[in-house]
Amino acid sequence: METITQKYPLVENFIGGKFTSNGQEKMDVISPLDGAVLSTVPLSTAKDLRKAVKKAKEVYPAWSAMTIKERVQILYKYRELVLQNLEELAQLVHEENGKTLGEARAEVAKSVELTEFACSLPQMVSGQIMEVSQGVECRVERKPLGVVACIAPFNFPHMVPHWTVPNALALGNCVILKPSEVVPLSAVRMAEMLQEAGLPDGVFSVVNGGKEIVEAICDVKGIEAVSFVGSTKVAKIVYKRATSNLKRCVALGGAKNHLLVLPDAHVDMTAANVVASMAGCAGQRCMAAAAMVAVGEVDHIIEKMIDEAKKLIVGENLGAVISAAAKKRIERYITQAEKAGAKVLVDGRKATVPNKKGGFYVGATIIDHVTPKMKIAKEEVFGPVISIIRADDLDQAIEIENSSNYGNAAAVFTQNGGLARYVMEKASAGMIGVNIGVPVPREPFSFGGWNESKFGVGDITGESSIEFWTQLKKTTTKWNPEAWTNWMS
Ligand code: NAD
Numbered sequence: 424m425e426t427i428t429q430k431y432p433l434v435e436n437f438i439g440g441k442f443t444s445n446g447q448e449k450m451d452v453i454s455p456l457d458g459a460v461l462s463t464v465p466l467s468t469a470k471d472l473r474k475a476v477k478k479a480k481e482v483y484p485a486w487s488a489m490t491i492k493e494r495v496q497i498l499y500k501y502r503e504l505v506l507q508n509l510e511e512l513a514q515l516v517h518e519e520n521g522k523t524l525g526e527a528r529a530e531v532a533k534s535v536e537l538t539e540f541a542c543s544l545p546q547m548v549s550g551q552i553m554e555v556s557q558g559v560e561c562r563v564e565r566k567p568l569g570v571v572a573c574i575a576p577f578n579f580p581h582m583v584p585h586w587t588v589p590n591a592l593a594l595g596n597c598v599i600l601k602p603s604e605v606v607p608l609s610a611v612r613m614a615e616m617l618q619e620a621g622l623p624d625g626v627f628s629v630v631n632g633g634k635e636i637v638e639a640i641c642d643v644k645g646i647e648a649v650s651f652v653g654s655t656k657v658a659k660i661v662y663k664r665a666t667s668n669l670k671r672c673v674a675l676g677g678a679k680n681h682l683l684v685l686p687d688a689h690v691d692m693t694a695a696n697v698v699a700s701m702a703g704c705a706g707q708r709c710m711a712a713a714a715m716v717a718v719g720e721v722d723h724i725i726e727k728m729i730d731e732a733k734k735l736i737v738g739e740n741l742g743a744v745i746s747a748a749a750k751k752r753i754e755r756y757i758t759q760a761e762k763a764g765a766k767v768l769v770d771g772r773k774a775t776v777p778n779k780k781g782g783f784y785v786g787a788t789i790i791d792h793v794t795p796k797m798k799i800a801k802e803e804v805f806g807p808v809i810s811i812i813r814a815d816d817l818d819q820a821i822e823i824e825n826s827s828n829y830g831n832a833a834a835v836f837t838q839n840g841g842l843a844r845y846v847m848e849k850a851s852a853g854m855i856g857v858n859i860g861v862p863v864p865r866e867p868f869s870f871g872g873w874n875e876s877k878f879g880v881g882d883i884t885g886e887s888s889i890e891f892w893t894q895l896k897k898t899t900t901k902w903n904p905e906a907w908t909n910w911m912s
Pocket of ligand 1: 575634
C-alpha cells in the first residue's frame, strides 16, 4: 500500500546498477521507535530475481577476471565512504531497527572492520605450488563460485550483510543480497556506496521481499551458493531447499545462550556484563545472554544485576524491539514463566516511552527460579529478558547448557582458571566467553555456532568463509622433455 507520510523514498530493487521497481506488491517499513512509516518495500517475485541473476551472469566473467588486488581497491574506497557517512548510516539503522544510536554506531563500525578483513584477503589466498615429481608441478588456486546470494535478518541491517558481501565480492563472486523486508533501508545505502566506490554495475544487486524471494533464491538456476542468517526455523528450510537444489549453503539460526555464573565471579563486572549482554540491542542479538545458570550461592551477584537492570531506561539507553508482535511475544513468555512458578525480579512488561506512544518497547526483565523444563528456558525469546536457572554444582550447570537445542554462544564468569577451562571444554557451543558476556570472535577469527544455531560446513566470516566463497583449481604442468616418460604421462 502506498503511503504519503513516509520519511524515505520508496525502496526499490537494485539490479544492473539501477534502482528499479516493477509494480510489485508493497509493504510499509515501520520504525520501531515510534511506529512511523519510514518507507515502503517491494515484495519481489522470482521474475525480479531472475533479472538480477541474468545481469550478474553477464558481468561475472569480467569481474572474476580482475585480480583480487584490483577488486579490493574498490572495497578500500567503499570503507572510506562508510566511515565518512557513519553518522548517517547509524541514524538509519537506529530508525529502521529501533536499537539505540550508540548501538547503531557500533554496528556500522563493525561493518568497517568486516570490510577491512575483506581488503586483507589478497594476503591470505596466494595459493600453492610444488614440484610433485621431477619437472612436474602442481599449482592450487582459489577461484570464485559465480553468482551467490546472501539472505539477512532484521537485527543487524548493516552489519550482517557485511559478514558476507565484502568477502564474497573480494573473492570474485557476483552477489545478490536479500535484506530483511522489515529493515530494507541500510541495503539501499550499501548499494549506492558500493557503486560510488566503483563497483561495476550488476556485480552487486539487492532484491527485496520475504518468503517468496527466499524460496526463489533456493530454487533458481544460476545461483551457486547461499548464505542465510535468521531464525532456526527458516535456516532449516533454506538449508534443505538450497542444498536439495545442489547449491552450497551455510545457514545460521537462532540461539539460546547460557552464561554460567560461579560464586567467585567478580561481582560488579559480572553483573554489568550479564545485564549488558541480555539487554544490549534490546536482547535482539543472536549472541545475547538468554539464560543465566546460577551455580551455588550467587545471590550477591543477582542483587547487583537488579541494580544494573534498573539503570536501563527504555527509549534512552534501551532501544525498541522490532514490532508490536515481537513485544507481545516477549511479554507472553514472561507471563507464562510467572504462571509456571518463576519469580519476576525486574519486570519490563508495560514499558512505554512518553513521547513515543506508537513505539514497541519492553523493559529489562530478570526472572529467577526458571526451571529447564519451562518454555522460556527452552525457546528463543529474543528480547531484553534473562532467565535465571539455579544449579547445585558446575556439572549440573553444564548439563543444563548442553541440553539446549541451540549452541551459538556460552560463557562462564569466574576468577578460577581451572573451572573456566573446564567450561571451555564442556560447553556445547561454537563461541565461548570467559568473563565476556558477548563473545563475538573478531576478525580474522570466524563467527558461527553449533547444533541448531548453524547448518553447513564452516563459519560465515573470517578465514573460514574463504573456503565457502571459493573453489580450488588444481593444475598439473610439465614442460621439460626428461619428464615426458614420467609415470604420470
Ligand atoms: P527470520 O528467520 O524470520 O528471517 C530471516 C530472513 O528469512 C529474512 O530475510 C526473511 O525475509 C526470511 N524469511 C522469513 N520467514 C521465511 C520463510 N518462512 N521462508 C523463507 N524465508 C523466510 O529471522 P529474523 O526475525 O529476521 O531475525 C531474528 C532471528 O535471526 C533470531 O532467531 C536470531 O537469533 C537470528 N540471528 C542469528 C544469527 C546468528 O549468527 N546465528 C545472527 C543474527 C540473527
